[in-house]
Amino acid sequence: MLFKKTKGPKPISDSLMSELVGEIHKLGHDVGYHRHTEVGWVSVEYGRLIETASIYGVEETIRRYYAQGKKEGAERRKHEHLTQGGTVAVEEQALIPAVVRLSPAHRMIARPEATSAPQNIDRPKMVDRPKALDGFAPVKSA
8 A cells, every 4th residue: 555556647748738728729719700519520629639638637727728719719700890901890771761741632632653553443343242132034925
């Protein structure tokens, strides 16, 4: 028991740590900027980097760098889309046409427009009383 080795995380070199941080930060930035979903290739890449970090016991640090990169990417996207080429983009508002209300007297004497339907159209024969309800016609005798 005196000479028993305790298993713990391996020590990580500075170059490997900076490489892991750079890769995870870039992945987070891409996810935040391009709005990738965190399924598919993103989850595979994220899982690979977290697995490597867990061997050395630095997975929490790596997760923080991923979240930071994701936040920075989203902020950069927002900033770039708000300022397009140095000018602030202003949404053009559609002009609302003004409604002109005419008096009833003016509407009675106004000429119809080309696209308006005539107001005095014939009544369709479909709504007339059926001839069968008139009864039988009397027979004429010679």
